[in-house]
Amino acid sequence: MLHSYYDTAIIGGGATGAATAFELAHYKLKCVLLEAKAECGFGVSKANSGIVHGGFHYSAKDTLKGRLELRGNRLFHELAKKLDFEFYPCGILAAAFSETEMEQIRKLHQCGLANGVEDIELCNRERMLELEPKLNEAVIGGLYVPHAGTVEPYSYVFSLIDTAKLNGVEVKTNFEAVSIEMKDDLWTIKSSENEIVQAKYIVNAAGLFADRVSRIAGAEEFKISPRKGEEYLLDRLSDARPSKIIFPVPSAHSKGVLVIPTAGGTTMIGPTADIVEDKNDNRTSAEKQKEIFSLASNMVSGVSVRDLITSFSGSRPVIEGKEDFFIAPSSKVKNFIQAAGIQSPGLTASPAVAEYICELLFANGLQAEKKDKFLYPEKVPVLRKMSAEQAEILYRKNPEYANIICRCEMISEAEIRAAVRKGHTTLDGVKFATRATMGRCQGGFCSLKIMHIIADECGCAISDIMKNEKKSVVISGVAGDLQYEKN
Numbered sequence: 001m002l003h004s005y006y007d008t009a010i011i012g013g014g015a016t017g018a019a020t021a022f023e024l025a026h027y028k029l030k031c032v033l034l035e036a037k038a039e040c041g042f043g044v045s046k047a048n049s050g051i052v053h054g055g056f057h058y059s060a061k062d063t064l065k066g067r068l069e070l071r072g073n074r075l076f077h078e079l080a081k082k083l084d085f086e087f088y089p090c091g092i093l094a095a096a097f098s099e100t101e102m103e104q105i106r107k108l109h110q111c112g113l114a115n116g117v118e119d120i121e122l123c124n125r126e127r128m129l130e131l132e133p134k135l136n137e138a139v140i141g142g143l144y145v146p147h148a149g150t151v152e153p154y155s156y157v158f159s160l161i162d163t164a165k166l167n168g169v170e171v172k173t174n175f176e177a178v179s180i181e182m183k184d185d186l187w188t189i190k191s192s193e194n195e196i197v198q199a200k201y202i203v204n205a206a207g208l209f210a211d212r213v214s215r216i217a218g219a220e221e222f223k224i225s226p227r228k229g230e231e232y233l234l235d236r237l238s239d240a241r242p243s244k245i246i247f248p249v250p251s252a253h254s255k256g257v258l259v260i261p262t263a264g265g266t267t268m269i270g271p272t273a274d275i276v277e278d279k280n281d282n283r284t285s286a287e288k289q290k291e292i293f294s295l296a297s298n299m300v301s302g303v304s305v306r307d308l309i310t311s312f313s314g315s316r317p318v319i320e321g322k323e324d325f326f327i328a329p330s331s332k333v334k335n336f337i338q339a340a341g342i343q344s345p346g347l348t349a350s351p352a353v354a355e356y357i358c359e360l361l362f363a364n365g366l367q368a369e370k371k372d373k374f375l376y377p378e379k380v381p382v383l384r385k386m387s388a389e390q391a392e393i394l395y396r397k398n399p400e401y402a403n404i405i406c407r408c409e410m411i412s413e414a415e416i417r418a419a420v421r422k423g424h425t426t427l428d429g430v431k432f433a434t435r436a437t438m439g440r441c442q443g444g445f446c447s448l449k450i451m452h453i454i455a456d457e458c459g460c461a462i463s464d465i466m467k468n469e470k471k472s473v474v475i476s477g478v479a480g481d482l483q484y485e486k487n
């Protein structure tokens with residue numbers, strides 16, 4: 001049983017917890033981030049639309065999510081320059097196909113103006129078609145919000161974590177907090193494996209399970225109702241890929257089914273928004289697939305089920321009866337900051353949520369000076385973004401760049417080894433860190449090669465390598481002895 005003492009313990013390593021760790025890493029503090037899963041970012045933060053929203057859906061004056069979305073959007077533009085994640089600042093077009101919808105577009109425009117969204121533009125039909133020729137010609141007008149975009153949410157979380165670690169934050173994965181008690185002004189957090197961490201302050205950033213974490217700490221009682229969304233990913237050659245994110249007019253609980261040019265170069269359509277009981281329900285369904293394809297086809301041309309390469313779902317952590325974030329010091333227990341109900345736009349808002357959490361920690365007695373120096377990890381060269389001349393130089397420096405492992409996404413052995421060395425030792429960890437297996441073949445050709453590289457780096461058997469969770473075995477028995485031959 002290990003005892004370690006920290007100023008602050010963050011429970012949960014999604015976008016909220018990772019951004020908080022990044023923010024706290026700027027101060028002379030001893031911080032730890034505790035994540036139940038094998039890697040950070042494997043909760044809701046990997047299963048979303050990846051949009052950095054534009055700040056026009058919610059009032060920044062009346063809602064916390066509206067205020068933090070707006071600030072988060074601005075911070076994303078700065079973070080993308082400093083950190084190592086894909087950001088595609090393509091802008092948003094919200095399209096109206098009837099006069100009733102146009103009325104709603106005008107309201108969104110007013111909301112954006114009141115929030116201070118820069119360069120927001122109310123468009124007529126001609127302007128909409130000029131901005132996006134793939135739009136259905138039945139469009140009658142809409143809204144253009146240029147300073148929005150898409151990110152790879154997993155690489156965003158990973159880069160926050162890498163940077164926080166480099167600046168002294170400890171990260172403990174496979175640490176599920178199951179008991180949280182306060183004695184003599186010190187929290188004791190025990191994991192399911194009986195590991196013990198002690199901290200003066202706790203930040204509850206446990207996503208779908210923030211209600212459970214709050215309850216076991218004796219803090220507020222609330223219920224998180226998962227609001228599930230299915231997403232469908234189309235091949236990078238799909239004709240449907242628009243130049244901007246295409247939105248319909250929103251409903252009361254959802255921004256609707258969108259057509260999204262992902263930061264990784266594919267096209268995504270979705271998501272749905274349905275309240276479900278099971279927080280671990282990540283199934284997709286033929287019924288929702290049909291619905292999504294039909295709605296997306298009504299908005300842009302070129303949407304075809306033949307281009308579908310995979311589907312997934314995630315659930316927004318919505319507090320029952322509350323359509324807003326709950327970020328506040330607990331009024332029931334001391335030194336416990338709630339960051340719960342982080343539904344959409346929680347990814348966009350995350351850098352601002354982290355700033356706000358730090359403000360609350362300091363207002364509640366945490367004391368620390370800012371560090372004089374803050375470090376950023378070296379960016380790993382990405383082969384697929386290079387010219388032939390640049391690649392040639394790289395091959396000479398490191399021949400492992402010339403060994404292409406994932407042919408669909410052009411990912412080399414060197415990039416996979418770099419990801420494993422950063423701590424991504426599961427198949428999904430390597431996938432989200434590098435894009436290997438994310439292409440048309442979805443890992444059919446390269447999964448085994450990747451597993452051999454992980455095994456080589458970690459000094460383990462390939463049968464020891466998990467897909468993502470502790471017991472998510474990929475290969476067992478005779479197949480575990482398969483040999484990998486270099487190209």
Ligand SMILES: Cc1cc2nc3c(=O)[nH]c(=O)nc-3n(C[C@H](O)[C@H](O)[C@H](O)COP(=O)(O)OP(=O)(O)OC[C@H]3O[C@@H](n4cnc5c(N)ncnc54)[C@H](O)[C@@H]3O)c2cc1C
Binds near residue numbers: 175227343345349
């Ligand atoms: C379909 C869909 C589409 C979305 N699209 C967008 C979008 O385009 N733009 C946008 O801004 N937002 C979007 N969102 C919302 C966004 O994904 C979430 O708001 C955000 O990811 C929440 O991050 P989080 O860190 O709070 O939660 P999570 O990412 O779930 O992180 C919580 C972490 O806590 C860990 N944890 C739980 N219990 C414990 C415990 N006891 N001990 C230790 N660790 C624990 C979990 O394993 C998890 O990793 C979307 C959501 C969905 C579902």
